[in-house]
Amino acid sequence: MKFLEVLPLVFVMIAGPQILSAIFLATSENWRRNSAAFVGGAAISITLVVTIAFSFGIGAVGQGASHTTLSAIVVVALSFAMIHTYRTRAESEPPRWMGTLESATPRFSFRLGFLLMGFFPTDILTSTAVGSYLAARGASLTEAIPFIGLTLLILALPSLILAAFGERAEIALPKAREWMNANAWLVNEIVLLLFIGMALNNLLG
Structure with a gap:
């Protein structure tokens, strides 16, 4: 089934400030x-981007030599990005706006979810890739549902854990948040590595 081929991209969608935001909001006043x-x-936002990419076949072109050249350029660029991220790891910090999430409002949280998951560079590229991939292979748009659903489930996981485990989760979630704050560069490296793997797969496939 074609949707199984795009499920690994879920981890690209949530790695970085996305899952960190979910953890921050789960420890906010009105969590x-x-x-x-x-x-x-x-x-x-995820559904919107995937649907548009699927409907218009965005990214479905690019076969043969041009496709190979593009994939090679992506691998080189991402490799340099990984090197830069490692060299500047001591300076790596999460975005400043994350400091305001503990006192966030539902309206702000909704806007953050819409913009971060729909238009953050890695996410818009990933959602577009999923939609165009399914369209190019003659799949149904409904095959994007597991991808969207699993992404949303992982984003909801911090609050679900808090609801299920109460005080134990209240202790564990802040520790997870602090670890991700301290290791933001490592999270970035993982995301870049996943993209390199995808690009290599396109290049060699």
Whole structure:
């Protein structure tokens, strides 16, 4: 089934400030409404981008030599990005706006989910790739549902864990947040490595 081929891209979608935002909101003052609003905004924007890419076949072109050249350029560019991320790891910090999430409102959380998951560079590229991939292979748009659903489930996971485990989760989630804050560069490296793997797969395939 074609949707199984795009499921690994879920981890590209949520790696970095995306999952970190979900953890921050799960530890915010109004965490239930904030988390629900964040996931709701994400659901709309991801579905929108995937649907547009599927409908218009964005990225479905690029076969033969031009496709190979593009994939090679992407691998080189991402490799340099990984080197730069490692060399500047001591300076790596999460975006400043994350400091405001503990006092976020549901309206802000919804807007954050919509913009971050729909238009953050790695996410818009990934959602576009999923939509165009399914379109190019004659699949149904409904095969994007597992990709979208799993992405949303992982984003909702911090709040679901908090609802299920109560005080134990209240202790664990801040620790997870602090670890990701301290290791933001490592999260970035993982995302870049996933993209390199995708580009190599296109290049060699």
